[in-house]
Amino acid sequence: MLKLTLGKLPLLLLVTFAISACSDQTQSDTRPVQDIHVDTMALSYNSLRLNTELPGRITAFNEAEVRPQITGIVQSRLYKEGSYVTAGDVLFQIDPTTYQSTVNSAQAELKKALANEQSTQKAYIRYQALMKKNLTSQELLDDAESNYLQAQAEVAIRQAELDYANIELSYTQIRAPIFGYAGFSQVSEGSLLTSGQSDYLTTIIQTNNVYIDMQQSSVSLYKLRQEFMNVRGTRPTIPVTITLEDGTLYQHTGKLEFADTQADGSTGSVTLRAIIPNPDNSLLAGMYVRASISMPEQRDYLVVPQSVVVRSQAGAPSVFVVDKDNKITKRSVELGNEVGNGWVVKTGLNVGDNVVINNLNKLQNNQIVVVDNQAEQSKQTITADAHSNSQD
Template sequence: MMSAKLWAPALTACTLATSIALVGCSKDPKAGQDAAAQQKMPPTEVGVIVAQPQSVEQSVELSGRTTAYQISEVRPQTNGVILKRLFAEGSYVREGQALYEIDSRTNNANLDSAKADLLNQQANLNALRVKTNRYRQLIGINAVSKQEYDDLVAQVKQGEASVAAAQAAVKNAQINLGYSTVRSPISGQSGRSNFTAGALVTASQADPLVTVQQLDPIYVDINQSSSELLRLRQQLSKGSIDRSNNTKVRLKLDDGSYYPIEGNLAFSDASVNQDTGTITVRAVFANPNHLLLPGMYATAQIVQGVIPSAYLIPQIAVTRTPTGQASVFVVNAKGILETRLIETSGTQGQNWIVTKGLNPGDKIVVDGVAKVKEGQQVNAKPYQPKAEAPQGTNPAAAQQKNAAQPAENAKPQTEQKATSHA
């Protein structure tokens, strides 16, 4: 009885020790393994480009419309009935080419009348001059009075004035007769004729007979915001961009293609439109094949200047801070990410034009920006732009095909193994 009491505490102690040991052994070892694995994970791989300064053209894309270089609304300058139309509608006409013939009988009659009046005035003047010569001889012997001679000299002067007026009337009648043939004042493309043969027209009427437009060269009127123009002038004053050469303009047509000929900036308006806050900028383009027609919509790319030392950084590499400041990730010499604030000055294609914040040789993270953070150790690799899939290819189908290909390649191997086991 005494021995049972002595063994009871010993058994209790052994049981407790065994439970503690079992509890300690029952702990999951995965937690320690995960922590060790995290410490042993390789740095995240990112694609980088090396920043290199270069001269970059700063351009801006603005919408605009084409306008004829010269426009002439041809109107009659004399009254009459149109007898003939002397050109084909829509054809190219040259300066001075006859377009319409107006009934000239009235103008011919007016010219004949003016010529007859001129002859009459010239005859009167000749008679007065002969009489004046005679009075000059008679006044020497006091055969006529001095007053009569002076009156005759005045009549001669009046006769000369009448002859001059009659000559002017003849010229005016000749001009009106010339207006009977309506000619093109400029060379260009003719439009639709608004009047046909038999129509009565009057001098300086409101409706033009036809409109002629010069299409080579041709204007493109562009609207630029006043804020952009102000920023450009500030950059010019600071010397941030070089504008020593003539401003070039490239034209992107409505169908997405580019016009093959570059244009030049002709002028910029001197005032701002109060309704739109824009300034009209006019560019001139050569148009030898008349590909551009008045009224066409186009997008103009204006090269405003050249930034002598800037960086072209892909847009996917640039992020924004909460305050809106542009920034990029830079891999330092130790392979650790640093955030670098930058300043941009527009875009060129798929790249930002960076003017401040970068140094030559900086490694800019382009691929993998979303999966890294500042201070992280990374493995920098040269950035390789992803090749675009060929047109007409379904990416999902291509992926399934690539996934199925290894399985097909593995099938014969499986069959070979099964044969060998047999």
């Protein structure tokens, strides 16, 4: 009997431990759920002058590619690469020998034609005088007149040939078509140039003003124009400022000059072009900048910190709001411009809403929470002229 009792002892101990564990688990499951504590922020209007910021690229205000108009050998380059040139300055000299010879020949032919014209004119005058005295026939007078007219035509032909020869001779001096800064020379002394060649000799760029080319959605462009028309009339001037790649704000302000007449069929975007002063030649063609288009006036907007916005798996934004009964409501919102560290809220929230600002990962819709701190919205991070990014 003793052996039997000792053999059952381990089994009894296991049962005892199992009952104890189940009792502990039951006590654990019945513990009350801890309350979630949150802080909130009461929304109020912020008076802001929003900016639409777009990526842009600098384009030369005017650019000319210099090409030869005749065939010849380059004798010399007469400008300093990178220097400022005015319209009409000689940049390259082509060997003028053959063209000067053509001019000399044309001048000789013109002199010959002029001499013939003078001779036929005198003959015609003599026949006119004889005809008045009936000392010659009408046929001889007509022949004299015809010879004189032909001589005049020959003079005109030779004059045109001389003019053309002088034009070609003038093309041996390749001149700057516009004022601006001349670039690198693509040819050197002794190079053969041909009339109508596709390769240019150098370029001249005008940079006292430059263009900024940007891309904007057609809908956003329409809204932008309406904003300015409502404030400034039918032909608004839209100011544009730029920020350089290192974050430096450029000192001069430009204006929106041109918008393309049609939108891109695949993206729905429109090319915008602004013009901005460049007196110091600090903006170079090809540079990338951030262009900022300011709204015409300050307006009241609701702004929430970026940290309070939660997004679904599809990227849809929403915000948790607490009502007067401390009940959580998840509100879908439509975001507008980015301002500082916040978002402008277009729809979904109202003035006075208490937005939850912490413990967001623990919250669920229709949940009751404990509000520890209820503060007014801080405006220290919001500035009236802050740069912003459009979400349209």
